[in-house]
Amino acid sequence: MTEHSRFSTRVQRLGWVALLCLAGVGPVQAQALKPSVQLQRAASAAPTRTVDYIVALVNSEPVTNFDVRQRVLRVEQQAAAQGRSLPPREELVKVVLEQLVVERALVQQAGEQGIKVDEASLAQAEQAIAAQNQMDVEQFRRRVVSEGLDPNKVRNDLRNQLLMERMRDREINARVQVSEADIDAFIRERRAASTDSQEMNLGHVLIAVPEGASETQVRELQAKAQDVTNRLRQGGNLAALAREFSQGTEAARGGAMGMRPVSRLPELFVNATKDLPQGGIAGPLRSPAGFHVLQVIEKRQGQIPELSVVQTHAHHILLRPGAQMNQQQAVARLAGFRQQILGGQASFEDLARQHSQDGSARQGGDLGWVSPGQFVPEFEQAMNALQPGEMSPPVVSRFGVHLIRLDERRQAVLSEREQRDIARDLLREQKSDEAIQSWTDEVRNRAFVEYRDAPQL
Template identity: 50%
Template sequence: MTDSFLRRRPQRAALAAALLALPLLALPARATDAAADTQPGKAQTNKPAQKAASKPARRAPKPAKAAAPKPAAKPAAKPATKPATKPAAKPAAAKPAAPAASAAPEPARPAAAQQADFIVAVVNDEPVTNNELRGRMARAERQLRSRGGAAPGEAELRREMLERLIAERAQLQYAKETGLEVDEGALKQAELSIARQNQLPDVAALHRQLAQEGIAVKDFQNSVREQVLLARLREREIEPRVRVTDKEVDAYIQEQTGQKATPQQALNLAMILVAVPENASAEETARLQKRAEEVARRARSGEDFAALAREFSDANNRGSDGGVLGLRDEDRYPALFVDSVRRARVGDIAGPVRSGAGFHILKLLERKRSETLPEVTIPQTRARHILLQTGPTQSEQVAKSRLADFRRRILSGQASFEQLARENSQDGSAAEGGDLGWATPGQYVPEFEQAMNNLDVGGISEPVVSRFGVHLIKVEDRRQASLSAAEQRQLARNVLRERKAEEAFDTWAREVRGRAYVEYREAPR
C-alpha cells in the first residue's frame, strides 16, 4: 500500500452537504447553521457603515448599493434589479425553487407581491432572492414530512432558512476568493452518489426524477456544484482545528461498549532454539546446554542476534528470518517466554530457558501496550488505481484523456489494468499493479472513496480528480472484516473527529458570517 495519499486523516465525506440539493433526501439534523445567531431586522440592517467597518478581510459595499431606494417606493419587481449586486450571476439559484413554491404558501399578500421575485437580503454584494428562500423552505418542509417530523412555524422556518442561505453565500464567496473550484468530473461523481443514495440506478434516472419534481437539471447541477465547493472549503478550513486524544478514544470505547478495554502487553521477540532430542542422554543434554549458554554469551557481548540465529538455531526456518517471532499479544506467547522477559528491557537477552523442545535464547525487540476489545466487523474494499499527477508537464485535461483511453483499452480487452498501472501509474502502488490492499471506510480522500464506493465489484471508474492528481479506479473485491483493537481505536478516533469537526465548523461558520456585510430587505408592499 502506498503512503502518497491513502494515509489521510478521517474527515466528513466531501459530498455530504450536497444531499440537501435533492428534495428526496433528508434534511441535515442540525436545524440551522451556526451562523443563525444573527436575527433579521436588527440594527445592523440600517447601519451599512458599521458592517463594512467590521469586515476588514472583505471588500466594503459600494455606497451606491447601500443607498438603494427602498423596495416599497418602487413596483414589486424593481428592487430585484436596482442594487448593483451581480444579478446575472444568480438567476439559476432562484429558478429551481419556483416549482416548489406552491408547497409552502406565504401569508396573504397583494397579488403582485405573491408572484414577483424580490431581494430578501444582500450578502456583501450578492443578493438572496425570495424565490431561493421559498424553494429552500419547501424542500425543508418536504424532508421533515418524509421523516415524520413536524415542521416549525412558517416565520421560524423562514428565518432559519434565510440564515442558512446567508451563511452559505458568505462561504461560497470566500471559497471563490481563495481559488477553490469544482470540475465536471467531481460534479458527475456527486450526481452519481446522490442517485445511489436515493436507490436510483444511474444519473439518467436521477435526472428523470428531477423532471418529475419540476426541477431543471441545470439548476440542480448548479446547486450540487455549490454544495461540493462548500464541502471542500469546510474540509480545508476545519482540519487544522481538530485534535483527538487517546484519553478521549478510551472514554468513547467504554461509552459505546459498556466495558473498558482490557489492557495487556504486546511483545516482539527473537529466538534461537538449541533443540534437545526427545530421548537425549544426560551427557547430550549437558552438551547442548553449554552450546546454548555460549550462544547467549555471544549475544550479550554484542554479536548480531540475527546472524547467530542463522548459524545456530534449530527452529523450523533455521533462523533464516533472524529468529524474529513478531509482535503479538503476550497471551499468544508461551508463558515460559513471557515470564523470562517480564523484567527485561528492550534489547536485553534472556535465557537460555528450557522447554520440552530444547533451550531457548530470547531477545526482547519491542514491548507495546495492547488491549482486548469486543469483536467488531466493518465493510472493507480492495481496489486498484492508476494515478497520473498533474502539473506543468501534464495538465489535468491531458491526464483525464490518457486515463479515459486506458479505460477504453481495458474494457475492450486490449490491455489489463495491472499492466497499465505498472507502466504508467505515478504512485507507490505501481509496482503491485496499482493494488491498494484492503481499506476501511474513511481511509481514502473523499473524492477517491466516493468514486470507489459507487463501483460494483469488477467495475472501473471514469477518471476521478483528487488533490493528488487524476485516478482510474477498479474495485477488486469487498468483504466484512473483524477489526483488531488498533483498528477499533482508529474507527473510534474517526467518529470523534467527525464530532469535533462539527463543533469546529460551527465556530468557523460564525467567523465567516461575522466578516460578511449583510443587509436585510423587507418585502415590497
C-alpha cells in the first residue's frame, strides 16, 4: 500500500458522514445506508410556495418547517434510490424533526466547547464527497446549484457534520476503554460459539470389514485393529503401520488426514479425540466401514471468523488531474491503457512504471498484500467487485483516477497479536455505539426544547 493510496480511518469516516449529510441523513441513520450517493433534486418534489415558520426552538435556535421538509424529501428520495422502505410519512416527519433537534443541540455544544472546523478540513471533506460522486470540486458545486440547493447551506451542513464528528470523537475516546480482560473474554466467547474454531490433523488406520462378513471374520479384523492400536501405544511408527495395514485413502500419505476443521471430520472421530493431547491414541472404533485407529498428530485453535481477514493483492495505475490534464482526460487515457493491456499491446506493469503518479510505479503498480480498510472506500469498493485476473474500468477517487487489476485473494493467517488487535477494534466499535447513544441522549436531555406548530409538508 502506498502513501497516496492510504487513507486514515478517521478521514474515511468524515467523508462518509459528510456524504450522508447531503443525502439528508444524520449520524443515527448512517449505518443503514450505502456510501454511493447521487445528488437528488429535493426541491422538485416540494410545493411551489410554502409559508415557512418555526416548528421548534433548541436553546432559542430555530428549526423551521423548511428544514424539516427538505430533510424528509431527501430521505425519501434516498430510500427510493436504494429500494428501502420507510415508515409512514407522519411518523417519518416526527423522526426527522427529532433528528434535527438533536443535531442543533450537538452543534451548539461543540461551539460551547470551542471545537472548530478549519477551512482546510472543510475543503478536504468537500473533495471527498465530490470524488465519491465521481466529480471534481467545481463540478460538484455546479451540480449543487443545478439541483436547486443552496451552496452555502450545503457547506454549512457539512461543517456541522464535521463539528459533531469531532466532538463525538473527543467524548467517546474518553468514555470507551477496552481492557485486556475484555479481549480475553471476547475471544473465549467467539471460540466457544464457533463450531469450526478447532482444527486437527489425525493419523488414521482403517481395517476394513467387508459387507456380509461373518462374526468370525469381524472378530479377527477387530483383533488386527487392536494389535495396531497396541503397537502405536508402545511407540510404533504411524506412517509405517498405516502403509502396512490401512485400507483408508490416506494410507499412501502415512495415514495423515491433513489439518482440517473439526466440522469436516466424522463425528465418530471428533468425539473420540477431542479431549486427547497431541500424540494421543484412540481406537479401535467401529463404523459401517470397519475398525478405525486414530492418533492426534496436531491440534490447534483455528481462525475465528470475526478475527480472520481476507487480504487482497492488486496492481494499479494512478493519474492525478491537474493543470495539464483534467479528470475526463485522465479517465480517457486510462481507458486507452486498458485497451492496450487487453489487446496484448502492453503490459500493466510497464504502463504503471512509465505513467503512474503513485509511489508504487517503480514496482509496476504493485500494491502488495493489503487488509480491508487500508484504501479509500471508492477504490476498495471497485477493487472488491473484481475477480482475480480482472481489470477495472477507470475508477475516480479523491486522489485521482485509477486503473486496478486484482491479482489474488487469500484468507490471512493472523498471529495471536493480530487477532487481539482486531478483537480490540471490534470491542471498541461495539462499546462506541453504546456510548454514542448514551452521550447523544445526555446532550438532548440537557437542551431546552420548545415545540411550536407541527410541520406541514
